[in-house]
Amino acid sequence: MNGLQQYQRINTQTSITDADPHKLIQLLYNGALERINMAKARMQAKDYEGKGRLISKAIEIVGGLREFLDLEKGGDLAQRLASLYEYMERTLLEASMRNDITKLDEVANLLRSIKDGWDGIREEVVNQQQAV
Template identity: 45%
Template sequence: MSGFASFGARAYASIGVETGVSTSSPHALILMLYDGALASLRRAQGCIQANDPAGKTQAVSRAARIIDEGLRASLDHKAGGDIAGQLNALYDYMCRRALQASIDNDGAVLEEVAQLLEGLRDAWASIEPKTQAAA
């Protein structure tokens, strides 16, 4: 497993998701992180509607951890240059907005964060991973 793939697997496992991680490509790991964060944001929105503050807090915390400890931490600032810096700032913004939305019980702000993540996820999914030629 490459250095990035190993890091991605550790980051993903550290936030409580293990299924398929050890055999996934780095590209697939990032998709899993996006999907996990989106699922957590959707759960938080449902918890707001169901008046479940504990569930909301847990779901928002999980989404923020995935964004920060998974997506943000996996950025390669050296190779990614300006784009990595812009993504870093966007991930920071998303974490702050999600946490504030939890405090304010604001499902609309959680939806804003989810839409930002969906856009990034869709863009990432459209990228063809480079195939490694057999040595």
């Protein structure tokens, strides 16, 4: 298992090094969703310490997504996303305190919806970056 974890860590580091800003956000969405799914499994296994660490990491990632927002350039959309990310952070904390899988699922579904939209604009963003 240790070898697999080292491979995953190296693979993640390589992905981050090679990533453009749009891809970095995709990696954050993937990381948050992965941590939430892992926390759900830890919760079901009654490993509350592991669940707590994973949810804390998911909260950190969502907080990072919120911090990446440019509230000046992003206008109303950025403001709404900031509010949604804050809601997700609170909901994840509540899920951890109450061992509530439905709250984890709620946040995962919200993240997936945003991620789908973000993934959908990938080609447009790459074309804009190449034009600059």
